[in-house]
Amino acid sequence: MLQDHDIYSISNKILNSLNQNNEIKCSEVFFDKTSYINIEIEENSIKYSKLASERGLSIRIIDKRGSLGFSFTNKLENKPIESIVKTAISMMNCGTPDPDFKNLPLLCNSYPEVKGIYDEKIKDLDIEDSSKYIDNLIRICDEDEKAISQSAKFKSSYNETYIFNSNGIELYGKDTICSISSNMIVKDKISKQTSFGFDWQSVRNIRDLDSERIASNALEKAKQHLNRKNIKNMKAPIILTPTGTINLIISPIISAINAENFQYKRSFLIGKRGEKIGTDILNIEDNALINGATGSSCFDDEGVPCKNKKIIEKGIFLKQGLLHNSYTAAKEGIDPTGNSIRTSYSSLPSIDCTNFILKSGNENKEDIISDINLGILFEYSGDSANLSTGDFSGLILQGNLIENGEIKHSLNNTMFGINLLDLFQNISQISKEYQIYGPYSAPYVCVDNVQIIGNKN
Amino acid sequence: MKINEDLKIFDDKLINKFNNLSNHNIDYWDIRAGYSTGNSIEFTDNKSKEISSYEVIKCGIRTFTQGGWGFVVVEDLSRESLINNFKKAIKLAQLSGSLNKFKFNIKESDILIKNFEIKNKIPLENIDITEKINLVRDHEKIAKEFSPNIKNTLTLYFDGIGNDIFLNSFGSNIIQKLSLLRIFSSVYAKKNGIIQRGVNSVGGIGGFEIAKTKKAKEISLLSAKEAVDLLDAQSPIGGTFPIIMDPKLTGTFIHEAFGHACEADLVLNKESILEGKIGEKLAHENVTIMDDPRFGRGEALDLPYELYGSYFIDDEGIPAQKTIIIENGIFKNYLHNRETASRMNFKPNGHGRASSNINNPQVRMGITILEPNDWTLEEMIEDTKDGILCEDFQYGYTDPTTGNFQFKARLSYRIENGEKKELMRDVSLSGMTLDVLNNIDAIGNEIDFSDGMCGKGGQSVRVCDGGPHIRVKKITVGGLR
Numbered sequence: 001m002l003q004d005h006d007i008y009s010i011s012n013k014i015l016n017s018l019n020q021n022n023e024i025k026c027s028e029v030f031f032d033k034t035s036y037i038n039i040e041i042e043e044n045s046i047k048y049s050k051l052a053s054e055r056g057l058s059i060r061i062i063d064k065r066g067s068l069g070f071s072f073t074n075k076l077e078n079k080p081i082e083s084i085v086k087t088a089i090s091m092m093n094c095g096t097p098d099p100d101f102k103n104l105p106l107l108c109n110s111y112p113e114v115k116g117i118y119d120e121k122i123k124d125l126d127i128e129d130s131s132k133y134i135d136n137l138i139r140i141c142d143e144d145e146k147a148i149s150q151s152a153k154f155k156s157s158y159n160e161t162y163i164f165n166s167n168g169i170e171l172y173g174k175d176t177i178c179s180i181s182s183n184m185i186v187k188d189k190i191s192k193q194t195s196f197g198f199d200w201q202s203v204r205n206i207r208d209l210d211s212e213r214i215a216s217n218a219l220e221k222a223k224q225h226l227n228r229k230n231i232k233n234m235k236a237p238i239i240l241t242p243t244g245t246i247n248l249i250i251s252p253i254i255s256a257i258n259a260e261n262f263q264y265k266r267s268f269l270i271g272k273r274g275e276k277i278g279t280d281i282l283n284i285e286d287n288a289l290i291n292g293a294t295g296s297s298c299f300d301d302e303g304v305p306c307k308n309k310k311i312i313e314k315g316i317f318l319k320q321g322l323l324h325n326s327y328t329a330a331k332e333g334i335d336p337t338g339n340s341i342r343t344s345y346s347s348l349p350s351i352d353c354t355n356f357i358l359k360s361g362n363e364n365k366e367d368i369i370s371d372i373n374l375g376i377l378f379e380y381s382g383d384s385a386n387l388s389t390g391d392f393s394g395l396i397l398q399g400n401l402i403e404n405g406e407i408k409h410s411l412n413n414t415m416f417g418i419n420l421l422d423l424f425q426n427i428s429q430i431s432k433e434y435q436i437y438g439p440y441s442a443p444y445v446c447v448d449n450v451q452i453i454g455n456k457n
Numbered sequence: 458m459k460i461n462e463d464l465k466i467f468d469d470k471l472i473n474k475f476n477n478l479s480n481h482n483i484d485y486w487d488i489r490a491g492y493s494t495g496n497s498i499e500f501t502d503n504k505s506k507e508i509s510s511y512e513v514i515k516c517g518i519r520t521f522t523q524g525g526w527g528f529v530v531v532e533d534l535s536r537e538s539l540i541n542n543f544k545k546a547i548k549l550a551q552l553s554g555s556l557n558k559f560k561f562n563i564k565e566s567d568i569l570i571k572n573f574e575i576k577n578k579i580p581l582e583n584i585d586i587t588e589k590i591n592l593v594r595d596h597e598k599i600a601k602e603f604s605p606n607i608k609n610t611l612t613l614y615f616d617g618i619g620n621d622i623f624l625n626s627f628g629s630n631i632i633q634k635l636s637l638l639r640i641f642s643s644v645y646a647k648k649n650g651i652i653q654r655g656v657n658s659v660g661g662i663g664g665f666e667i668a669k670t671k672k673a674k675e676i677s678l679l680s681a682k683e684a685v686d687l688l689d690a691q692s693p694i695g696g697t698f699p700i701i702m703d704p705k706l707t708g709t710f711i712h713e714a715f716g717h718a719c720e721a722d723l724v725l726n727k728e729s730i731l732e733g734k735i736g737e738k739l740a741h742e743n744v745t746i747m748d749d750p751r752f753g754r755g756e757a758l759d760l761p762y763e764l765y766g767s768y769f770i771d772d773e774g775i776p777a778q779k780t781i782i783i784e785n786g787i788f789k790n791y792l793h794n795r796e797t798a799s800r801m802n803f804k805p806n807g808h809g810r811a812s813s814n815i816n817n818p819q820v821r822m823g824i825t826i827l828e829p830n831d832w833t834l835e836e837m838i839e840d841t842k843d844g845i846l847c848e849d850f851q852y853g854y855t856d857p858t859t860g861n862f863q864f865k866a867r868l869s870y871r872i873e874n875g876e877k878k879e880l881m882r883d884v885s886l887s888g889m890t891l892d893v894l895n896n897i898d899a900i901g902n903e904i905d906f907s908d909g910m911c912g913k914g915g916q917s918v919r920v921c922d923g924g925p926h927i928r929v930k931k932i933t934v935g936g937l938r
Contacts, residue, residue, distance in 0.1 A: 038528075042726050045524075045558040048817055049549040052530030056513070070509035074532065080512055087510040094590050095505035127552060134556075149727040185727045185858065194727065194858045228859070264501065264609050266645065266652075348507055382854025382863065386883075388645065388652040393935055395863035395887050397856050413861055413887060415935040453695055453935050 007031055010057070010076065011164040014085055018061060019166065021089065026104045027061040028165040030301070032345045036157035037130055044141045044150040046134060049127050056345040057081075059088045062104070067095030072346045102330035105304045107168040112305055116292030119205040122176035123158040130154055133211045137182055140215035146226075147219055148194070149185040154178075156206070161301070169303040177294060178203050179438075180211050182218040188226045195228075195410070197221030197398075198380075202294045202438035221379065225398050228412035231454035237375040237428070238416065238450045239368060239402065242435035242442040244378040248392065250356055250440050252385040252420055253284065257311060257321055258351045259328035261387065268390030268420065269317060278315035278424030281361050285310045286323060288338055288354035295355035295439030299338065302326050302349050306338035315424070325349050353439060360443040361430030368429050368446050370405035376416070376452060377402055385420050393417035415453040423447050458572045460632060461492045461620040463514055466534055472624060475543055479626060483522040483550050485563040486543075487625035489772060489814040490516035490534065495617030498589055502610055503597045508590065515814040520546040524560045525553025530815040564799045565627055566775065573633040573769040575752075577664030578761055581616050581636050584665045589614060592640075592668055596677035600644045603681035606688060608652070609645040612677060614638075614668075621814065629774045637919070638667045639765065639908070642677040646684035653690075653882065655683030656867070660908040660919070661755065663762030670761065683868060690882035693869065693934055699844035700886060700932045701837055704905035706866060708922030709850045711746055712825050712911070714862040714890040716922070719748075719782050719790075720808070720820040721797035723857060730860040730890065734788050740894035742786040743830055749779040750807070750823025758906070765908035766824040766921035773809035773818050780806045783894075794820045812916035819914055827924030830900035834926050837899050839875040845934065846870040846877060847884055860890035863935075885935045893929050901925030 011029040018027040035053035039046065056074035063069075069092025071084040134154055141150040156178040163171045181200035187193070199217035203209050240248055256267040269277070288306030290296050297306050302325060311321040324332070325340035328351065340349040369377070376399055383394025395415050401408040418426075431444035467490065479486050492514045499507040516534055520527040520543075527549025529542045593612045600610040616638040623631040639660030646653050657676040661667040702710060718729040731739075740746075755763040768777050773795045781789045791797070794809030797820060809818035838846065846869065853864035869884035870877050906923030 042722065043559065046553050046556040048526045048528060049553045050528040050530070050817070051545060051549060052528075052815065053532055054530060054815070055532060067505065068508065070507060071511060072509070073512045075512060075514055084510065084512060090586060091508040091510055094587050095508050096500075096503070098504055127549065131552070131556060151726050151728070183728075187727075196728065196856075196858050265647070266609065346511065346513075348509070383852075383865075388654070391883070393883070393885055395854075395861065395885075395935075397854070397861070413889070413933065415863070415885070415887060417935065455933060 007162050010081065011162065014059060014081065015164055015166055017085060023063045025062050025064045026166045027059070028104055028163070029057060029059055030342065030345055031057040031162040033160045034157055036155060037125060037127055039127070039130055039134055039154040041134060041137060041150060041152040044138055046131070051127065058345045059084060060348065061088050061092050062101055063092050066098035066101035067092050068101070069095065070348055100331045101327060104165045104167055105169060105302050105326050105336065108305050111298045112289055112307065114289050114291060114296045114298050117175040117204050117296050119176045121206045122156050122178050125156050125206065130156060133180060133209060136211040137215045140212065140219060141184060144219055146186040146188065146223060147184055148187045150182060152180070152182045154180050163303040165303065171299055171303050173298065176204060178206055178209055180209060180214055182215045184215065184218040184222045186219070186222040186226060191227065193226050193228065195222050195225040197223070197225065200437065204292050204294055221398065224400060225410040227409045229409045230412045230456040231401055231414055232456045233454050234374065234452050235449055236452055237372055237446055237448045238378050239372070239375065240445045240447065241377065241379045242437070242444065243380055245358060245442040245445050246437060246440050247380055247384070248378070248423070249445065250358055250442055252387070254353045254356055255387050257323055259322040259324045259332070260351055262322055263328055263331060266388050268388060272317050273321070274319045275317060276315045277317045277421060278312060279427045280314045281430050282312055282315045282424060282427055283359035284312040284357065286339070286353050286356050290355050293355045295353065297354065300340040301342040302340040304336045304338045304340060306354060309337055323351050323353060325351050355439050355441065357441040358443060360432055360434040363429050363431055365431040365433045365444045368431055368444060369402060369407065372402045372405060375402040376400070376411070377407055390420040392420060413455045416450055417453070418450050458574050458632065458634060463492050463534055464490060464620060464622045464632070466536060466539070467622055467624060471536060471539065474540060476626065478543055478547060479520070482547050483520050485521040485626050486519060486546070487623065487773065488516070488518050489621065489623055491619050491621035491814050493617055493619040495615065496586060496589060498593045498614040500593045500597045500612045503601060505590070517815045518543055518546040519817060520550035521563055522550045523554030524557040525550055525555070526817065527553055528817050559800070561800050563795050566805060568628040569770070569774055569776065570630045573631070575635060575662060575763065577636060577666070579665040581618055581638070581664050596640070596642055600642065600677040600681040603678065604646065604685045606646040606648050606685055607644060607681055608647040611643040613641040623770065623774045625774055631770055631774055633769055635662055636664055637662050637765070638665065640668060640673055640676060642680040644677070644680040644684045646688055648688045651688055653684050653687035655680035655687070658908065660765040661760070661762035662765065662767050666761045686880060687868065687882045690880040693881045693884040695935050697931045697933050699841050699928060699930055701841065701844065701846045701872070701926055701928045703846070703848040703926055704924055705849045705907045706847050706864070707827055707924035707927050708825070708907055709853055709864065710893070711827050711924060712822060712920070712922040713853045714855045714860070715746070715894065716822050716825045717855065718857060718860065718890065719792050721791040721793045721801060722820040724791055725797060725800065728857045730858070731788065735790070737788050738786050739788045739891060740783050740786045741897045743900055744783055744786050744894060744897055745781070745828040746783040746826065747779055747781045747828070748792060748808070748822055748825045750777040751779065754824065764824055764906055764921045765919050768823060771807045771809045771818065772811040773805070775805045775807040775809065777807045777823060792820055792822065794818055810918045812918055816916050819916065821913065821918050822911065822920055824906070824921040826904070826922070827927065829902050829904045829925040832899045832901050834901055837901065837926060837928050838872055838877055840899070841872045841928065842874060844872040845881070845884060846872055847886065855890065861887070862890055863887040886932045887935060888932050893932065896930040897927050898930050899928035901927065
């Protein structure tokens, strides 16, 4: 077993040896360990149990020209480590100069405190304990007449991160996360139609895990999408469910305000900073400091302190509303926002949200629905908006007709198209109710005047 | 063949130990372990963004009893750690087995004791990192200089060499050495506020010769040209039209909309429209579809390397083989791994694949092919009154329980009175998978393949799909116009 002090001594040794090289401007050692349990259900029966622990380290160095070298290994013996130090240097020597690369993050005097992101019970969970969460999932499917099958997953993981750099950063963090998902398959005995429904949850503390609710939600969604019919073309309001809101508003905005996409001119929000892009009720923030939330963290994966950032306020896309890592921030001459993310030791830092919140509104979701004469309830499309133009045109994989204020049959082969900038301006109502899915917090959102393409002659 | 030092730990003595531990406790086990090295290079706008190198070892022990599986990821490949983890894996299988409702046994298959190695024309080990970087640099330059409208270029290069061992309780002992290489080019062009993108890639199993082929050398130019051409393209008009799909789109269609439904794990889980359909007529009688990931197709296509989706054995030690899925319109076979084959009483056909040695194999495609027939593209166009020729795809998705799909083509051309007309962009096609298979009324005579990574259940594996141009009588087209 690799001990804590081994990691400190390996990392310091690497940084010291890199320090001898005059070409190198700054260097970083990133180390992570993760151990996890995975249980998979297929055909509504336990299929797989998996135990794993993985760890590894990567070296990131930048020379005085701004050229970057990167290498990683999970063989933590002297020889392979010496070899990847050498290859990192040779990688760095072949890169192009980049004057935009200023420095790796500096050590800060203080880091924020976030509570509730580590749960001893998840760390110590064994596979027998985990299977009781699965029992609930299986039972919900077994007990329902229409449910014919379910695939589901349970995963709990304990993660430790160590970040060392030549600017004096020496940080250690640990967290836990536990996720459950259910994909329920139902069949209508009379029409023989089948359909699926999907729901999931991700939590920091095992006591918040509610497998019964997830399976019930998946079942309800699956049933709601039986009885599919074609509809006629129309221009009508669409109500996005929380999943629909993530699909159509939250995910595209996260990509569009990623500073890297912005700087490479790939975002449809270029030129909109400081402008009003949505109705007054559209408010969005990215807040890393919510106790117990899955996107929360004290520092990001480069060692920058995390914080809460307002992105859109009363429909105005704020000038400072971009998500940055240290590189993109330096390029703009501002402080990094603490949004640097690595999937593991084997990846370079990229940019992502922390906890991304579309603020809930004042209306009851029932009232929003009952106000609609003719419209669509949208849950899910496999499609996503075109990042550079904001155009969305997609097939509704899960959605229902709303008629006279009531949710009616589900939709067959129905598409809709809208540009997101129009969509933001057409948001007429946002519900009080909201759902948290991992790092996303999403209410029901009503969008007026959407072109819907049905297939009914 | 030289065996990697780290893998020498798996000697007869250790294998005997595993067999003794498993005796009477579990019904089956297999172990995959591998040592791999490689490089990634990413350039954007002529600047290096990532130049990296890795050296990793990964090992997974899988165990089975009574219909349940156990899996343990091992990070320390010492004898002691392997034995301890093997014991853990036995316990996990027993737990899964005790909770599983579907009892069955893994059917015994032929024992395979073999070493596989590909002789590369230009081994990656002999190529200096600067040569790889120069290659990426050249692609960037070609794309950037193509037109003043080019606003952003991205070139990705990655290669890898893997040394892997597969062992199982039936006595198979397989060692393989493979290397692969892939280059990807993405180019954005902008004019009058319109942004368009071109994307192309080439990948294969082999050495640096892959990067030196004509096809590989042209990807950046092609991406740039596509992005610029699309700037002046029209938006499509919605409606129902005859559609001619090019080989790339044909391949994507048979992979995404149809191929996944043939995966027997989805069939057992009632997530496939093809449950109970073996022997039924599902497609026009000229349609034959197969999956054949065996090596050798590269040579047949006059390529100096093997196709990206090729493999010797799948990740359960079953040799790659040709599986007929649809023959002259009749549905013949599902794709299987060891489990689905055992349960459904078929022979496994080599489709148990995992994204790495630390993931469990799922049922996956390899190289999926729609067989060519006798039409030329010219004849197909001449024979079409009011239709659309759709080339390549941006992305696509399918509802597995209904077969309702949507694909977005990258480049599309209007066909009017037998003539190819103006270019359109963002043509999206939607419909039901089985309707399309039945409505194929012309199949071209020239086949081509594209390569990519296919994701399922959080794992991605390298695949190819291909076919000729095909014409479908009618598909619904959605557009903003």
